[in-house]
Amino acid sequence: RKESSAASDVYKRQALLCAVVVPPLRAAALGAGATHRPTSMAATELRSTFSRVFEANLRHGLCVAVRLDDSVAAARAPATLGSSTPSIVPHPAELHMAVAMGSPTRAAAFCGGRAALHYAMRSCNLGHDGPVARGASGAPVLPDGVLASISHTHGLAASIVRPAFPGSFEAIGLDVEHVGRAFAPRLSERVLTAAERREVDAEVALGSPAQAGVLVRFSLKEALYKALHQLDQQHGVAFRDVSLTPLLDGSARYSWAGARVPAARDWAVSLSWAVIGEYYVTTAHVRSSR
Numbered sequence: 001r002k003e004s005s006a007a008s009d010v011y012k013r014q015a016l017l018c019a020v021v022v023p024p025l026r027a028a029a030l031g032a033g034a035t036h037r038p039t040s041m042a043a044t045e046l047r048s049t050f051s052r053v054f055e056a057n058l059r060h061g062l063c064v065a066v067r068l069d070d071s072v073a074a075a076r077a078p079a080t081l082g083s084s085t086p087s088i089v090p091h092p093a094e095l096h097m098a099v100a101m102g103s104p105t106r107a108a109a110f111c112g113g114r115a116a117l118h119y120a121m122r123s124c125n126l127g128h129d130g131p132v133a134r135g136a137s138g139a140p141v142l143p144d145g146v147l148a149s150i151s152h153t154h155g156l157a158a159s160i161v162r163p164a165f166p167g168s169f170e171a172i173g174l175d176v177e178h179v180g181r182a183f184a185p186r187l188s189e190r191v192l193t194a195a196e197r198r199e200v201d202a203e204v205a206l207g208s209p210a211q212a213g214v215l216v217r218f219s220l221k222e223a224l225y226k227a228l229h230q231l232d233q234q235h236g237v238a239f240r241d242v243s244l245t246p247l248l249d250g251s252a253r254y255s256w257a258g259a260r261v262p263a264a265r266d267w268a269v270s271l272s273w274a275v276i277g278e279y280y281v282t283t284a285h286v287r288s289s290r
Contacts, residue, residue, distance in 0.1 A: 050088045050115045059272035060172050060283040061162030064120040068112045068155050090114035093131035112157030113150040120161035149174035170287035173226030175219045177280045188214045193243040193257045220244050224284040
């Protein structure tokens with residue numbers, strides 16, 4: 001669905017209204033180039049070149065986002081972020097991995113995420129010559145010395161990368177959400193703790209949209225759970241097992257609210273969030289505190 005200019009203006013105004021909880025961020029924001037929808041799942045016909053939407057040094061690493069080869073991308077990714085950029089490509093073997101997925105949309109998302117990942121690794125001097133496979137959980141199987149995470153949202157794929165410290169037990173997570181993503185009112189009860197709902201109500205009283213308060217907390221939790229899952233796949237973590245408060249400096253305060261994930265209490269957690277263009281970009285860094 002292509003948004004009207006009026007709807008786009010609403011999203012921009014929403015980001016401005018969120019200034020009480022969303023810190024500004026300067027990022028290299030670049031344009032999309034042409035789009036083309038693949039019509040075949042043959043590897044030779046999959047889109048293998050992506051254009052960069054933004055590149056930003058965030059609190060937990062370098063984040064690179066590319067526009068997906070999908071008609072949704074042309075409609076949803078902001079058209080005001082600049083001009084065309086050099087090609088960003090996945091590893092050739094990853095195109096064949098994408099074919100096995102059977103869906104053009106999933107294949108495009110997979111290739112776009114891998115393209116962003118390889119570009120970010122090269123930019124961090126962590127170049128990896130081989131393909132990055134999918135693990136059993138769907139997360140990328142990262143090369144040694146690399147911390148990374150991948151996220152997809154309306155027409156966009158993004159990756160965050162940073163070097164891993166030798167001998168460390170740590171991970172990072174990334175989530176990207178369009179600021180105009182619509183949620184049913186009942187979502188806040190499923191995602192937020194009672195304390196978080198009270199905070200959102202207080203933010204609304206100060207003029208911030210309720211949708212913004214729910215969405216940024218949802219996104220932060222997604223980033224946190226991605227990082228935790230890389231380190232501990234045995235303990236499931238539910239949305240209401242953690243309570244988060246976004247702070248004005250772009251970080252977030254957290255406390256564990258559930259008792260069913262005791263292992264999570266052994267992690268040292270750092271969280272960040274920002275708005276880039278029309279996207280919330282949230283990250284988490286988790287390491288063993290022992």
